[in-house]
Amino acid sequence: MNAQPIQIVNGERLLLVNLNKSYDQSKAEGEYKRADLYEAARKYWYLSKKRADKADFVLGVYKGIVKIVIKPTSDWLPVDVSDGGTMFPKTRYEIEGEVVASSPYLGKSVAAYPFGRGGVVTYVPRDAKLW
Numbered sequence: 001m002n003a004q005p006i007q008i009v010n011g012e013r014l015l016l017v018n019l020n021k022s023y024d025q026s027k028a029e030g031e032y033k034r035a036d037l038y039e040a041a042r043k044y045w046y047l048s049k050k051r052a053d054k055a056d057f058v059l060g061v062y063k064g065i066v067k068i069v070i071k072p073t074s075d076w077l078p079v080d081v082s083d084g085g086t087m088f089p090k091t092r093y094e095i096e097g098e099v100v101a102s103s104p105y106l107g108k109s110v111a112a113y114p115f116g117r118g119g120v121v122t123y124v125p126r127d128a129k130l131w
Contacts, residue, residue: 003065003109006124013131014105014124015055017041018115019062041068043094044082047121051131052076055123057105058095064111069103072096 008014022040041060045052053075060068076093115122123131 003107005112006066006105006108006110008124009104011125011130012056013054015047015052015058016061016110016113016115016122016124017045017058018120019060019067037068038070038099041070042097044079044088044092045076045094045121046090046092047076049076049078049093051123051128052093052095052121054131057100057103058097059105059110061110061115064109066103066105066108066110069100069105070095070097071100073098 019037019040037060041058055072058070058072059066060070072095074096076095078091079088079094080091081087110124113122113124113126
């Protein structure tokens, strides 16, 4: 099944988070073990807080396809220890938000916006001046 490519709506700023290690909870370990998809998408990201706080939506991506869309209702908050007790050597961030079940981004491909080697977050649009 080929998903349609994502189309950015009205110049929205999107923060894409890579769920490849946490989407399938039967295989997830350590800090990747989460209660549900919302928890997987909102927690424990290394990111630029300054840029992330400007995101209109957070998109949880699994194997290049958007699986969840969250509308932030808070700024990104620093986290030094996971719920399971994992101590992070460098501060990570989490956010509160509302799941947008009717988002036009759900089920779309983000192949045009690769995470890069070992990347776990990416910002769309790519132009840093827009952030």
